[in-house]
Amino acid sequence: MAFKERVFSGVQPTGNLHLGNYLGAITKFVALQERYDCIYCVVDLHAITVWQDPSELPRATREVTAAFLACGIDPKKQIIFNQSQVAEHAELAWVFNCVSRMGWLNRMTQFKEKAGKDRENASVGLYVYPNLMAADILVYRATHVPVGEDQKQHLELSRDIAQKFNNDFGASIKAHGYGEAFFPQPEPLIQGPATRVMSLRDGSKKMSKSEPSDYSRINLTDDADTIAQKIRKAKTDPEPLPGEEKDLQPRPEADNLVGIYAALKGSSKADVLREFGGGQFSTFKTALVDLSVAKLGPIGSEMKKLVQDPVYIDSVLADGSQRAQALAAETMKAVKDIVGFVRR
Ligand code: TRP
Numbered sequence: 003m004a005f006k007e008r009v010f011s012g013v014q015p016t017g018n019l020h021l022g023n024y025l026g027a028i029t030k031f032v033a034l035q036e037r038y039d040c041i042y043c044v045v046d047l048h049a050i051t052v053w054q055d056p057s058e059l060p061r062a063t064r065e066v067t068a069a070f071l072a073c074g075i076d077p078k079k080q081i082i083f084n085q086s087q088v089a090e091h092a093e094l095a096w097v098f099n100c101v102s103r104m105g106w107l108n109r110m111t112q113f114k115e116k117a118g119k120d121r122e123n124a125s126v127g128l129y130v131y132p133n134l135m136a137a138d139i140l141v142y143r144a145t146h147v148p149v150g151e152d153q154k155q156h157l158e159l160s161r162d163i164a165q166k167f168n169n170d171f172g173a174s175i176k177a178h179g180y181g182e183a184f185f186p187q188p189e190p191l192i193q194g195p196a197t198r199v200m201s202l203r204d205g206s207k208k209m210s211k212s213e214p215s216d217y218s219r220i221n222l223t224d225d226a227d228t229i230a231q232k233i234r235k236a237k238t239d240p241e242p243l244p245g246e247e248k249d250l251q252p253r254p255e256a257d258n259l260v261g262i263y264a265a266l267k268g269s270s271k272a273d274v275l276r277e278f279g280g281g282q283f284s285t286f287k288t289a290l291v292d293l294s295v296a297k298l299g300p301i302g303s304e305m306k307k308l309v310q311d312p313v314y315i316d317s318v319l320a321d322g323s324q325r326a327q328a329l330a331a332e333t334m335k336a337v338k339d340i341v342g343f344v345r346r
Contacts, residue, residue, distance in 0.1 A: 005143055005145050005186035006039075006143070006145070007038055007039075007145050007146065008038065008039050008040075008041065008142060008143070008144045008145055008146070009031075009034050009038040009039070009040040009041065009144060009145075009146045009147070009148065009191075010040075010041045010042075010043070010138065010139045010142050010144035010146075010147055010188075011027065011031060011040075011041075011042055011043070011147055011148050011149065012042075012043040012044070012045035012048065012085070012135070012138055013027060013028070013042075013043075013044060013045065013066050013070075014044075014045050014048050014049045014066075015044050015045070015046055015049050015059060015062035015063040015065070015066045015084075016049050016052075016054065016062060016211065017062065017211035017212070018065070018211055018221045018222070018223065019065065019066065019069050019211075019221065019222045019223075020199075020209055020210075020211060020219040020220055020221050020222065021199050021209060021219065021220040021221075021222070021262065021294075021298070022198075022199035022208065022209035022210070022219070023069075023222070024069075024073070024222055024298070024301075025199050025262070025265045025266070026150045026198065026199060027148065027149075027150065028069060028070065028073045028075075029073065029265075030148045030191070031070070031073075031075060031148060032073050032074045032075055034146075034148060034191070035075060035076060035079065035080050038146060039080070040075075040080040040081070041080070041081040041083075041142055041144065041326060041329075042070055042075060042080060042081065042082050043082075043083060043084065043085050043138060043326075044063050044066045044067055044082075044083070044084040044085065044319075045084075045085045045138065046059065046063055046084050046085050046086045047085045047086055047091060047092060047134060048085070048131060048134060048135070049062070050127065051125055051127040051128040051131050052116070052125070052128065061309075063084050063319075064309055064312055064315045064316075065223075065305070065309055067082060067084070067308075067315050067318060067319060068304075068305045068308035068309050068315060069222055069301075069305055070082050071304075071308055071315075071318065072222075072301045072302075072304035072305045072308060073301055077318045077321070077322060081322045081325050081326050082318055082319070082322045083319050083322030083323040083325075083326045084319050084323065085138065087319065087320070087323035087326075087327070088141075088323055088326050088327045088330050090141050090327065090330035090331060090333070090334045091134065091137050091138055091141055091330070092134070092137075093334055094137035094140065094141045094330075094333070094334060094337060095130070095133055095134040095136075095137035097137075097167075097337060097341060098133040098134075098136050098137050098140075098163050098167075099130055099133050101163055101166050101167050101170065102130075102132075102133045102136070102159070102162075102163050102166075106159055106162060107129060107130065107132060107133075107159075109155075110132055110155060110156070110159070111155060112152065112155070112156070113128060113129055113131070113132075116128060117129075131156075132156045132159045132160075133159075133163065135153075135156050135157075135159075135160060136156075136159060136160035136163045136164070139157075139160050139188050140160065140163070140164055140185050140186075140188070140333075141329075141330045141333050141334070142326070142329055142330065142333070143185060143186055143333060144186075144188055145186050145188055145189065146188065146189055146191050147160075147188050147189065147190055147191065148190075148191040148192075149190050149191070149192065150192070150198070151192065151198060153190075154190055154192070157188065157190045160188055161187045161188065164185035164186065164187055164188070165187065167184065167185055168182075168183040168184055168185055171184070171340050171341065174339075174340045174341075174342065175340055178336070178339050178340055180336065180340070184336065184337075184340060199258065199261070199262060199265075200254065200255075200258040201213060201218040201219065202217060202218050202219065202220070202232060202233070202235075202236035202237065202258075203215055203217060203218045203236075203237050204218070204237065204255075205237070205253075205254025205255035205256075205257065205258045206254055216232075217232055217235055217236075219232075220232055220233075220294065220298065222298065222301060222302055222305060223302045223305055223306060224298070224302060225299075225302065226295045226299050229291065229294050229295055229298060229299075230291045230295065233259075233287055233290055233291045233294060234287060234291070236255070236259060236287070237255045238255050238256060238259070238283050238287075239253055239255065239256060241253070241256075241283075242279075242280055242281060242282055242283060243256060243260070243275060243278050243279050243280065243281060243283060243286055244256075244275060244279055244280075245275055245276075245279035245280055246272075246275060246279070247271050247272050247275060250271065250275075256283075257271075259286070259287070259290060260274050260275065260278075260286075262290065262294075263286075263289070263290050263293060266293050266294060266297050267293060
């Protein structure tokens with residue numbers, strides 16, 4: 003059976019959004035709306051797998067929503083919503099908790115990293131998080147999922163869960179007239195330069211909201227002066243920029259800045275080096291400041307304007323949640339029949 007093509011992705015409402023989220027995820031989301039029906043979710047149920055301050059979570063949820071809007075996702079044509087408003091995510095996740103295997107979850111590297119040494123004290127939610135992520139995607143029977151490298155393993159798990167569900171319930175799926183397979187095998191969409199934006203202070207670490215120094219990242223709401231200051235202070239080495247991409251390899255900080263420039267400009271690292279190779283680093287940094295301010299400045303000010311209007315943001319989320327729920331409820335009805343739950 004051919005599944006209708008549909009994109010789903012999620013962003014966690016934790017901390018501030020930064021350039022890494024923008025280049026790694028949100029710009030891709032914007033581009034995909036030209037070709038697909040897209041569902042973009044602020045995944046608050048995922049956020050609480052680690053402690054979130056209840057007085058902070060609503061602000062973070064609205065900020066991610068504002069970023070989606072400010073970057074140009076059309077909330078009328080696509081669906082923008084927050085996960086906790088559509089109970090079917092949690093409902094399907096329970097069924098998937100019973101399909102997924104302990105052995106599969108035990109292999110998840112992100113759990114090992116996030117739980118750290120004190121695994122006994124990690125929440126159970128953090129452990130089963132990949133099952134919820136599978137439910138997010140499959141409750142819409144989505145076929146394409148834009149994700150960063152770090153989520154690839156979770157997406158593979160989603161495919162395993164879809165397949166095991168299809169196999170385990172194969173006879174029932176057929177008996178209820180859903181053909182050979184009820185869930186599609188969702189595919190990752192990973193494209194473009196600078197998908198991995200690194201810290202401005204250490205080119206070997208990912209840009210992250212949890213790094214203590216704010217100088218390590220450019221936040222989407224930073225103003226022009228702050229952006230300029232952060233780029234000027236970004237760590238570099240004393241050499242001028244090379245002419246060829248391979249010479250960037252042993253220079254992670256230079257590589258990162260060139261990658262950011264290329265991604266913001268929509269060109270390639272090779273193009274950037276053709277323009278700036280051989281020149282002083284400071285010349286390149288000035289150009290990077292100008293480009294960053296030109297691209298991010300308007301997004302930051304639009305976001306600030308939007309978060310001043312929570313009534314509007316909440317109405318976008320309410321409308322999106324309603325439309326999402328209509329789709330999710332269809333899937334859950336079928337899942338209940340397939341699993342054998344008596345329903346109204
Ligand atoms: N786990 C993802 C992250 O931390 C967020 C996420 C939750 C997601 N559900 C998803 C991404 C479904 C893609 C599809 O970045």
